[in-house]
Amino acid sequence: MYTDDGHQAMLGPELTIVGLRTWRKIMQDLRLTMAIVQKHGLGQQVTVQGCRFNTGLGVVFIPEDKLRRAIRELDEALAGRARFGVFG
Numbered sequence: 001m002y003t004d005d006g007h008q009a010m011l012g013p014e015l016t017i018v019g020l021r022t023w024r025k026i027m028q029d030l031r032l033t034m035a036i037v038q039k040h041g042l043g044q045q046v047t048v049q050g051c052r053f054n055t056g057l058g059v060v061f062i063p064e065d066k067l068r069r070a071i072r073e074l075d076e077a078l079a080g081r082a083r084f085g086v087f088g
Contacts (some may be wrong), residue, residue, distance in 0.1 A: 009046070009053060 008023060010016040027034055045054045052061040062070075076082060 009048070009055070 008019045010019040026032075045052055045056075047053075050063065050066045052063070053059075054061065073083070
């Protein structure tokens, strides 16, 4: 089997090394073939729960509609009208 779609988010160089070693061990244990070295990349953009992480730039982009919705829900919570369990 072949894979090149691993996505990890690590904090700091030490944890990045641990994460990459763990990924390689998982690939070896499961006998998966990774992409050739030329296709490997650090710093790609990944979307997690609507937030876009770009590790190459070291930034997180939050789409404007998601940000507006989050601010509205925080305002509601601060006003004592929190709607728990509502996902939109």
